[in-house]
Amino acid sequence: MLTVDFDRFRVGPGDRVLDIGCGDGRHAYAAYKRGADVIAADLDDTALKDVRDMFANIAEAGEAPASASALTVRANALRLPFPDGAFNRVIVAETLEHIQADRAVLAEISRVLAPGGLVVATVPRWWPERICWLLSDEYHEVEGGHIRIYRRGELLGRLREAGLRPLGGHHAHALHSPYWWLKCAVGPDTDHRLCELYHRFLVWDIMRSPRPVRLAERVLNPVLGKSLVVYARKP
Template sequence: MLTVRFSELSIGPGTLFLDAGAGFGRHAFEAARLGAQVVALDYAQDEVIAMRATFSAMYEAGEIKAENLVGVLRGDATCLPFADNSFDCIVTSEVLEHIQNDVAALSELARVLKPGGTLGATVPSWFPEKINWMLSDEYHAPFVVGGHVRIYSGTELKAKLRAAGLRVVGQHRAHGLHSPYWWLRCAVGPAREDNRMVNV
């Protein structure tokens, strides 16, 4: 599921695109399909390996061209390995809530974004996220390595984006149809993937 509205990002052939905190690559893959030159970065090595395999399969299937993939690499969003003003478009989707020093990450994203470029950032909605935290300590840090470390309000996120030197031009809320699933997961224990309530 894409959590960023690509129609608002002006992505097309030749766009230099960074997916920061790409996970298994859903946004990077979509940008490549649209003709962008994609760099996908994630902190987790297993996800980097999986992304490389998927990009290879997409190329072999003719879904993308060789020039659509600039690189897939392991890295830290608080210390990006790119020059200033490198990217036309950056997506960081469902990432900032995992990063202890989100201010440093936003500063780095602003640094590598070209003047006039676009950043698409998404975080979980406050209310469903608050319920997850109330239902289970196993859902968030410090109990889970790499788990969520904060719950953003819309006001807080916008203030941090502006403090990083970014201009907020819009926001929207997407459906939360996955929220009841996560409430069930948290109620039975997030790590219990074998539970019938969450494995239907």
């Protein structure tokens, strides 16, 4: 399930891609399969091992060009262990909302991004996220949880402060908003039949990508999209 639109965020052979806060690695895998040289960075050693194993599986299956490379690095987004201008593509997906010093992270992104390079930042959209917070304190008041909700103008402002020029954006994952509202209503850690059934539907959609459902989500994304996605360039 990709939040970034790789038709807008073009990645291919010769591109040097950093995925900050890579988590389960979904965007790093997509960039690797497109032929880029990818570094997936995170602080979670378990997640990094899983990503490293998947990189190896992708290579073994021949799903990435032989010219591409993929590495994992344990790295703090506040102090990235890379030289200035090391990458021409940076992905920071569903990460900024977890970090108090988000301006410092964006400054580091700008530092390691080469002039003319592209960055894509994704965060939970304000109003669907606000409903989750209203329904449940457990949803966000956990260790490593969400500490802020961005409005679009706030995220654009943060990018500009870091010397990055926003190019546009969109919303994604409309079908996931009602699922999280339901989860928050019954309790995020509570097993509930409706949540289970909705989760099965989402997994089926991710695995099968049925055209009518994909079309419905594209239509609903401007209204219900769970994530805000913004693309920017370093001048």
